[in-house]
Amino acid sequence: MPELDPDGIAAALLAHYELLIGMRHLPRSRLKLPPHPIDENFARSQGLSDNVISLLKRLPYIDMSQPGHASTVIMYQTFPVDYTTLGGIWNSRDPLSLRISEADDEVPAYVNPWETLLAQAFREGENWMLDCCQYTSRGHRKGDAVEVIRQMTDSLRSLEYTPINISEIAPTPKQLPIAGLTAQDADYFLYAIKALYLDCGWPNNFRGEEFTARKTVLEREAANQMN
Template identity: 30%
Template sequence: MGHWPEGSLRYPPHTDPPVNEALAAQVGYAPAVISLMKRLPYLDSEANFDDSKYIIGRTRWADYTSDADIAEGRHPYPYEYLRHCPDLDPWLLPLMLPRTDGWHVLLDTKLGVVRAYNTEGSQLLRNTVEWRRHGVIPAAEAHTLQWTEYRRAPLVPSARYFTELIDTYRSLDRLPIIDADRNDPKEKLYPSRSARHVNRRKEEQKMLLALYRECGWPNNWRRAEFISKWEAGSYGI
């Protein structure tokens, strides 16, 4: 994975293009969600559609200056996956648009919480309090459970979620730069692939951590120096 190029983030107000508020209302978003769409930063398409620059595997950021993303954001499984599902609750704003095995990150504007879970994760969610409080799943609903599993996903207060998310990258507890799916330097990598590949990945992570610190992360960060040294090394981004 590589760094986002400088200038990749677009900050509000969004004017070229703007958020299509009429379309957002037409497809069913709540007014509070539409208001928030206009105030979020977005990643430009060059970085957002580059798999090698994903922060979370197989999951890109939503961009609500795009009419297509406005439409697809209403679906529990956007872009052709389970298209027959009912739309999401109108007060939910998807911050990311996952592929079939990516991650949902849904901001609940009514409760002030985030619901984050893997799109193939219903089996993993079933031991959580949020899942069990809904009670036993009627047999007649079992085949449609995936349509609304987001209502059973764990709830995290939004301030806590985003604070911890920022802290985990700032502290270098997560390093998605090499591989968005293997972003924990402390993870014990079982050799589902060859042992040689696993060992190389750990060495890359060690080198990356050392280079971050050498270049002053986080308080005296020298980004240009970091990029130059990383590109000149054997693990170029």
């Protein structure tokens, strides 16, 4: 059984968010550092156990209340859950609440009292489900929670995946001969963002300001293709 390590989980999650900030995907102003005043009475009324509530007070969060909150996607079609808000607690008990599908609506998959969502899927995204009795991750990614988060951070750093706003995705695939990209990058915009990171020196010599300026142009082009 993995060692119970809530502080390790908080540190690993913070490192993931710091990487997103370093990649110019999130502004630092969205990062909310612990400790947090979780509404314990409401949390218990929604079925959260004391282990879960104790952990939630110690985690970093991404502020979803600021304008343009869609940019808080932390990986493809996956949103962080902010337990400092009543809405975050409410939605977290139903991993399928953000999915838009008749099949999903038929059987709501409410989580157990000792489990909690670190991030929630929208359509094709994935849920990060944490077991707060054993501090393991279940679902798509299984294993020790700290190690799972670190693996996801490594995948982000290596551009195995890139976090993009759902509304930024362009539907037209194109071929871009950039080293390090694979045929699995079918979506043009996702492919283009990966290429842009590499072209701007990611990860060792990243030119963040140049990346931000060029990404703005890509977003504008993607929006034009979708209209």
